[in-house]
Amino acid sequence: MSSGDNERRQRLSVLCKRLRGNESLRSFTKKRSHELKGISHASWSSWESERAGLSTDSLDRLASFIGCSHQSLFAYLDGSITIDELLQPTSTSDIKVNKDSLSALSPDAAAVWMKSLSLKDKLLVASQGFQLFQDQLDELVEQKAKELIEEEAQLLIDLLSGDDYPCKAEITRVADKFNLKTEDLIKLCSRIYSKSKEY
Incomplete structure (x- = not known):
């Protein structure tokens, strides 16, 4: 495995742990199974422990769960942007509203996203x-x-x-x-x- 792959897995691990917060892994994946769209407990565990990277399918699902673009997620995994930049709220002037995405957003998914923010961003939201x-x-x-x-x-x-x-x-x-x-x-x-x- 190349050093680049190792670094991507490390960043993926940091991201998954940040998104999960202090909640147990089993509870996290069970409560948010709908928002995770098929991402299993085993997959999330593998990402956190750096045993696996993202497939094309899981990349789609993780980007959808976070609420970011594929480009932003790739940029984070490649080290071009920080985790805070990946998870920061997007300016409302830059948002193109997707009604289907909004209708699928649950309070649980919003809460997970909120947990991932810095204190400053939480206060802003x-x-x-x-x-x-x-x-x-x-x-x-x-x-x-x-x-x-x-x-x-x-x-x-x-x-x-x-x-x-x-x-x-x-x-x-x-x-x-x-x-x-x-x-x-x-x-x-x-x-x-x-x-x-x-x-």
């Missing part, structure tokens, strides 16, 4: 995730508030624009909705309906 959550929450609150305002406004419009003077129960219900005094709303209704009769 966490802050971006929180910002995304906050933006979605703000959007939802704004949408619900708009719907509520429209619904309440329609209640008032219906109350004041009917053909017949509304009953007291209906006036009370709308007054409660708007936190108004029932007496004040009755006066408003009386004024509006008395004017409509004049016409």
